[in-house]
Amino acid sequence: MRPGGYGGAVMSEPRSGERALRGKFMLIFRGGAVARHDLSPSELQAHVEKWYRWSDELARQGRRNAGTALDNPGAAVRGHERVVTDGPYAESKDLVTGSMIFEAASLEDAIDVARTCPTYEFGGSVEVRPVQDPRI
Secondary structure, eight states, X not given: OEEOSSTTXXXXXXXXXXXXXXXXXXXXXXXXXXXXXXXXXXXXXXXXXXXXXXXXXXXXXXXXXXXXXXXXOEEEEETTTTEEEEESOSSGGGOEEEEEEEEESSHHHHHHHHTTOGGGGGXXXXXXXXXXXXXX
């Protein structure tokens, strides 16, 4: 483990023996700074810079990450009748604000990476899921 540049979080380096056993994982980001409307442009910009540094560190570790933030407004299509509603959620903490696919040695390694994400600074959450299709 080594200190990161994102609010004191610690990002683990994968163990050398695990590098050959990598799988792909998706981080699904909910809430956080981009879901809030009370941040100044300078606060938001400073937070975005933390995200860039975090992503760059993952790339430096050879985790080959790709992802994107999502913009608003959005819509949701639901049910058998495919009803379209504005949204997608009433509470900003539940709003999916982005995703990232990256390589990790195991689910535990992916969770360790998720723990270093800058989103927690503004109350965000991260869901960690294995990716089934290895071609992604």
